[in-house]
């Protein structure tokens with residue numbers, strides 16, 4: 498059945514990709530985005546676009562919507578350390594206003610983009626949803642605060658909500674891809690070297706207790722991530738995640754790849770030598786961050802269909818070259 502969805506942050510990387518998936522399934526999508534870090538051309542064709550802030554969601558949200566998918570947030574860890582107030586205002590203040598608008602409009606279904614950063618330094622890997630949450634930066638703290646806020650809203654006001662805690666999202670889909678500015682994610686940074694936009698890739702620490710000494714992360718293809726959002730909506734519509742429940746699911750492949758493995762894969766995919774230089778460890782960078790996605794499998798029936806790192810890099814590379822070709 499055709500549903501109507503409000504997608505906040507749908508001019509950004511993940512929100513745009515999820516919006517594209519919703520449209521492909523025949524749903525109606527309105528993107529609400531203030532273009533603070535997103536791009537007008539990142540809104541997929543077929544979506545209605547409203548340029549505005551989540552803080553003002555009450556202006557547009559009404560009972561014609563079946564659910565909200567909430568991606569709009571700031572997500573640069575370093576910036577959140579330098580300007581925490583910017584993160585509390587946008588990520589927490591924005592969500593508080595959105596929840597109030599949803600309550601007023603009677604929209605009682607929500608999918609929220611949470612993050613592995615809510616866990617901080619893991620005590621054990623793979624990380625499950627019951628692991629202690631101890632964020633090491635304001636970005637992770639704001640996302641954890643929002644998860645707490647959503648839990649209260651579910652318990653007190655009958656919201657059905659799913660928080661998806663993404664690990665490292667990568668790859669591209671349908672001409673939409675990653676273009677953060679400044680870019681802080683490894684795969685697009687290494688691809689910038691392949692494109693000649695950056696001389697070398699910095700490897701922050703090669704003396705971690707991992708097989709090759711570099712940090713290990715869990716990379717999930719953005720299209721697999723998008724599928725999980727659709728399954729979460731299905732579960733809430735079908736009532737397997739009922740009103741009053743706040744389901745939290747980690748989303749990752751459960752496979753870790755080291756920084757050096759990523760660089761090597763980019764060398765293979767692009768044919769570029771990718772010079773690297775070793776730099777000092779960054780404070781607060783855990784050695785290994787790998788998700789247990791058992792909850793997403795069990796509760797949502799989700800399985801990643803593109804777990805191979807080479808596929809992720811190939812799609813990201815196609816997007817990076819397309820953007821390069823589009824430049825004047």
Ligand SMILES: NC(=O)c1ccc[n+]([C@@H]2O[C@H](COP(=O)([O-])OP(=O)(O)OC[C@H]3O[C@@H](n4cnc5c(N)ncnc54)[C@H](O)[C@@H]3O)[C@@H](O)[C@H]2O)c1
Nearest residue numbers: 506508509510511531532533534535550551569570610666
């Ligand atoms: N990309 C990842 O690897 C990753 C990992 C974990 C969690 N997340 C979360 O996923 C979400 C999307 O991330 P992304 O990588 O697509 O980021 P992005 O910056 O590409 O997209 C965020 C979008 O939200 C918009 N936005 C921000 N504040 C807004 C506001 N107040 N009102 C309206 N629009 C606003 C921006 O303009 C942008 O289009 C974020 O919430 C982020 O914290 C991303």
